[in-house]
Each structure stands twice: as structure tokens, then as C-alpha cells.
Amino acid sequence: MGQVDLRVVKTKEALHKALLTLLKNKPLEAISISEICRIAKVNRGTFYLHYTQVGDLFGEYFKEIMDDLANSYQEPYRHVAKLNPKKLNPSTVRIFHHVERYKEYYRIILSKNVPLTYYYLLLEEVKNLLTGNLEKDYKSAEGIDPNLQASYAANAILGIIIQWYQDDFEQKANYLNEQLVKILRLT
Amino acid sequence: MGQVDLRVVKTKEALHKALLTLLKNKPLEAISISEICRIAKVNRGTFYLHYTQVGDLFGEYFKEIMDDLANSYQEPYRHVAKLNPKKLNPSTVRIFHHVERYKEYYRIILSKNVPLTYYYLLLEEVKNLLTGNLEKDYKSAEGIDPNLQASYAANAILGIIIQWYQDDFEQKANYLNEQLVKILRLT
DNA sequence: ATTTTTATTGTACAACTGTTCAATAATTTA
DNA sequence: TAAATTATTGAACAGTTGTACAATAAAAAT
Structure with a gap:
């Protein structure tokens, strides 16, 4: 080439x-x-x-951010090893620490006047992380569209991140991980 | 006045x-x-x-749509009465039927070049529907920030809607309600 | 019906957008 | 090193944007 x-x-x-x-x-x-x-x-x-567009330029940074997110997932993380592995297990993703690290960018990505493009790319990445590494030990439950379930779970986590963003990232990443674990334990 | x-x-x-x-x-x-x-x-x-902006004009329609969404929730809906009422129960919301009714608008609201504003308004509305009617019989679980939990649950549902949108609203609203019920039963 | 209020209009201006084109400069290839 | 390639530049054009202002028209208030 x-x-x-x-x-x-x-x-x-x-x-x-x-x-x-x-x-x-x-x-x-x-x-x-x-x-x-x-x-x-x-x-x-x-x-x-x-x-x-100006956004295309920003989009090039975004790819780097998504790379870091993917890498975050690879890092060993033991805190929540006891969680039920039979379902999509979002708490194994070190996504909150990743967001904390890049919070200045997430302030942009999640600001209300910015187009949904970046949000969708983020959602797609989280979906991949949740499913990619879990479809081995995870058998799709009776009649549930796996893709739908992945969107459900991934966007739920983004819901927490949105709330965090709206609270101006006041809490620590660890706190949010703990909250997520508690929410998941609720059934 | x-x-x-x-x-x-x-x-x-x-x-x-x-x-x-x-x-x-x-x-x-x-x-x-x-x-x-x-x-x-x-x-x-x-x-x-x-x-x-042009978007402000569209925003005025958006209010009407949110009114319909709120009304959807009031409609009697018996299908899923057996679901566990101890947690936020999104399936009691007739949100999928609402989206089906207004799908031409949701195609706009969820298109990738449109600002996040409308998405946030939608999320807020769903959060209100989920919490507003449930905080009576729902006692916040140990140490969980109710607001965080609401964002989690509300955005999870929006995750399903996003997936539905990306599938060009092919399935029927009833199908999505059934899927949601199954996902919620998973634990 | 007349007066008062105010929404709308037309015009103008500087800045930005998206595109085209020939001229030039920088880089790669042979 | 010379030739071929191509990225960049500068200039120009029609259209959009956001803003300002005086003139006018339409509606409300008396």
C-alpha cells in the first residue's frame, strides 16, 4: 500500500x-x-x-478513547469475582474507571448539544465487551433475543454513567462499581 | 396574564x-x-x-409526544400484573406501544446526527414514570442511590428502544414487551 | 373608535459554509 | 537527481447565520 x-x-x-x-x-x-x-x-x-464536519475531527479522538475502554476490560479485576456469571455481567468491566480517566472527553460526548453519534459508538463498544467475553459461559435464556438483552444491559450501564455525568462526576469510580453490584444483586 | x-x-x-x-x-x-x-x-x-435553532421548533412537538407517553402509563394494562412489584417495574409502562404510535418521530429523535437533548428529555420522562408510581410500594434497597437505580432501569428500557429503532421497528410492540418481561425474569 | 402596545417586516452587515478551479508547493517514485 | 504525483493553497461564489434597527402593520386595551 x-x-x-x-x-x-x-x-x-x-x-x-x-x-x-x-x-x-x-x-x-x-x-x-x-x-x-x-x-x-x-x-x-x-x-x-x-x-x-468539526465532529469528524473529534471522532478521531473518540477512537482512541474506545481503544482504552476495550483495554480496560482486559485488565485483571478481582473485586466482583463472586457475581453470578450466568448473566451478562457488566460489573466486570472497568468502565467507570475508564470514564473517570477520560472524564473531560465524556463531558463533551454526553453534552446535550452534541449529536448522538458518539453515544451510539459507545453503546456498541459496551455491548461488544459485555457479549464478546461472556457468550462462552452464557447460554441465551429461553426465547430472548441476545442482541436485545445486550442492548438492555449495556444501555443500563450507560444510564449510570449519564447520571454520574449529570452529577458532574462527583463520586469516585469505585463507588459506582459498588452501586452497580448492589443493583445487580437486587434481582 | x-x-x-x-x-x-x-x-x-x-x-x-x-x-x-x-x-x-x-x-x-x-x-x-x-x-x-x-x-x-x-x-x-x-x-x-x-x-x-430549528431544533427548538421540533422541541415543541416533542412536548406533545412526552404528554402521550405520560398518558400511556395511565392506561390500564393487565398483561404483566404478575410481575414482581418489589422492584422498578418497567413492563407496566406501555412505552413500546407509545413508541410504535409515534415511530416516525422516534426515527428523528434517535437519528445519529440529532443532538442528545431529546434523548435526555425522554430518559427523564421514563425515569419519572418508573419512580413516580412505584416509590410507594418500593423501599429503596440497602445503600442504593434511588436516582442511580432509576437511571439504570430507565436507560435499560431505552436500550431496547434503540435496538428496536436500529432494526427499523420491524417487530411489534407486544413482542418487545414480552422480551422485556423475559429479561426481567432472568434475575 | 381611538390610542397604545408590540409583533412582524425589510434591509443591511460581517462571518461561516460548502464547493470549485487553476496555480503552486511538497512528497514520493523511478 | 529528475520526473511524476498529489496535497495544499488562494481566490471566488452563492447561500446561511446571527444580529441590529427603523418602519410598518396588526392586535389589544381603553
Whole structure:
């Protein structure tokens, strides 16, 4: 496959850097393409050569975040080993610690004026984590659509994260993990 | 309180009608303020006198939809009377039938380029339905933040709705209610 | 019916958007 | 190193956005 053109690398770096600079002072939806290009010293036409919206640029960070989320899941985590393994077991995901680590990004992703795109990507990732590693020891219950169940469970966890976000991430990640365990024990 | 100025009523009606017309042919995020005003034969400045974004206009429909959702909950519904009343019991909500009724709107609300605002309003409404009617016979379990639990449960249901939306609302509302009951029985 | 209030209009302006195109510069390939 | 490729630039255009203001029309209040 063809080489990566250095010019493209430099342009994208400049645009990324400019976006990060701007994000310190204003929300994603208030940042214009012209503004980014002015700071990045990149021609506006060049922006359109690589992206179509400001959000596309942010989307590239998002992939990194999702990688960290996937890695979080691999980390050994013993706290909740006693939980029932027969169902989708969200508490084995170190997702709250991941969110805590990236909370500045989640403030953007979950802000009300941002499109649902990122939320859906996040939901998909969590669904994969919940099912991917569990379908071995987990046999789908009578007549339940596994996909539906996964969406149910994954979005439930996102519900906790949304609440956490709305509380401005005041509590510690460990606290939320404990809460989740308690909720799951309720039956 | 002061009368409702007839001019305002007429203007808003014209704008609403224009938005609905446009929505038949293109997604919400592709509709410009200028376009709406052109069709509605309303000066663009007048738009800004009442709204700030195209989304605000859509938001007024959204309120009606939420009213219907709240009403859905009041309707008698016997199918699932046998479910454990000790926990938040989402299956008593006729939310799937409501979504089925308004699916053309939910296609907009849940489309990926639309801001999270509507999703949050929906989540809040479902949370209220789940808690409002249940806190009587429901005593909060040991050390669980009720608000967190409500977000968990409400967003879980929205997870099912999202999946349903992504499947283009192929299944019947009754099927989803049955699935939910089965998922809840799993423990 | 007349006066008072105020919603709407038309116009204007600077900034942003999305796109096109030829000219130029930087990078890769041979 | 020279030639070929292609990313970037600058300029231009029609359309949108958000805002402001005086003039006008429509409605409410008396």
C-alpha cells in the first residue's frame, strides 16, 4: 500500500492541536471550521479534503478513547469475582474507571448539544465487551433475543454513567462499581 | 396574564407546518432556518424572535409526544400484573406501544446526527414514570442511590428502544414487551 | 373608535459554509 | 537527481447565520 504522505500527517496534526486548544475555552458545537483552520494555519479547503464536519475531527479522538475502554476490560479485576456469571455481567468491566480517566472527553460526548453519534459508538463498544467475553459461559435464556438483552444491559450501564455525568462526576469510580453490584444483586 | 397575541399564533403555526412539510423530504439536521421561513412565508428575523435553532421548533412537538407517553402509563394494562412489584417495574409502562404510535418521530429523535437533548428529555420522562408510581410500594434497597437505580432501569428500557429503532421497528410492540418481561425474569 | 402596545417586516452587515478551479508547493517514485 | 504525483493553497461564489434597527402593520386595551 502507498506511503502516508507527510503533508497529510502534518495537516491533521495541526488541526487536532487547534481543536484541542479551542475545546479548552468553548464547547464542541460552538467551534467553527474556519476558526480551527485559522489557528491551525491550514487552508479551509484542506479541511474539507479530510473531513466534512468539526465532529469528524473529534471522532478521531473518540477512537482512541474506545481503544482504552476495550483495554480496560482486559485488565485483571478481582473485586466482583463472586457475581453470578450466568448473566451478562457488566460489573466486570472497568468502565467507570475508564470514564473517570477520560472524564473531560465524556463531558463533551454526553453534552446535550452534541449529536448522538458518539453515544451510539459507545453503546456498541459496551455491548461488544459485555457479549464478546461472556457468550462462552452464557447460554441465551429461553426465547430472548441476545442482541436485545445486550442492548438492555449495556444501555443500563450507560444510564449510570449519564447520571454520574449529570452529577458532574462527583463520586469516585469505585463507588459506582459498588452501586452497580448492589443493583445487580437486587434481582 | 396577558392575552395570546394572534400574530404569534399564526406565525408559529406557519413555521410548524413548514417544518413538517420539509421533514417529509429531508432529515432534521439538513433543514435550514431560511428554508423554513421561505416556505412559511415568515420573515427570518421573526423566527429568531421565537426560537434560536430549528431544533427548538421540533422541541415543541416533542412536548406533545412526552404528554402521550405520560398518558400511556395511565392506561390500564393487565398483561404483566404478575410481575414482581418489589422492584422498578418497567413492563407496566406501555412505552413500546407509545413508541410504535409515534415511530416516525422516534426515527428523528434517535437519528445519529440529532443532538442528545431529546434523548435526555425522554430518559427523564421514563425515569419519572418508573419512580413516580412505584416509590410507594418500593423501599429503596440497602445503600442504593434511588436516582442511580432509576437511571439504570430507565436507560435499560431505552436500550431496547434503540435496538428496536436500529432494526427499523420491524417487530411489534407486544413482542418487545414480552422480551422485556423475559429479561426481567432472568434475575 | 381611538390610542397604545408590540409583533412582524425589510434591509443591511460581517462571518461561516460548502464547493470549485487553476496555480503552486511538497512528497514520493523511478 | 529528475520526473511524476498529489496535497495544499488562494481566490471566488452563492447561500446561511446571527444580529441590529427603523418602519410598518396588526392586535389589544381603553
